[in-house]
Amino acid sequence: MIYTIIGLLIVAVSLFIISFFTQDKFKKLEHQIEQLSLSNLQDNYQIKKKIKILEEELLPSEINITDFNKQASNKSSLVKQVETLYRQGYSAAEISEKTNLSEYDIESVISQYSNME
Structure with missing residues (x-):
């Protein structure tokens, strides 16, 4: 029994020493x-x-709000002009000639104007 314990201790110590030399x-x-x-x-x-x-x-580093306001005012003035001409009885083709807008744009403005009434 003592030989087994001594043998196990020797094996344990030798494995412990070998573990230091192996790569982790x-x-x-x-x-x-x-x-x-x-x-x-x-x-x-x-x-x-x-x-x-x-x-x-x-x-852009600076966004000019005035440019947007000018564009919005231009659009609103065109819309007002189209609505006024439509109320006066002009057709979409005639309004298109006077405002230099496409007939499709004129018709969309007129349909929006009609929906608002």
């Missing part, structure tokens, strides 16, 4: 995961940086 597979795996994570973070940073640059180039 988990360390390699951990290192690979860290490298993958770092490269992923770098890629994300570069993509976000490129997107920001593209957004700055594509989007």
Whole structure:
């Protein structure tokens, strides 16, 4: 019985000593995961940086509200002119000639005007 215990102790100590000299597979795996994570973070940073640059180039830095107001007032004056001509009894073709708009646009304005009444 003593021989078995001594034999088991010798085997245990020898396996313990051998374990220090073997390569740790988990360390390699951990290192690979860290490298993958770092490269992923770098890629994300570069993509976000490129997107920001593209957004700055594509989007105007200052949006003029006055331009939108002018366009809206022009459209509203054309709509008013079309409605006035329609009330006076002009046809869509005649209104189209006077306002230089397509007949389709005239008809859509007239249909909207008719729905509002």
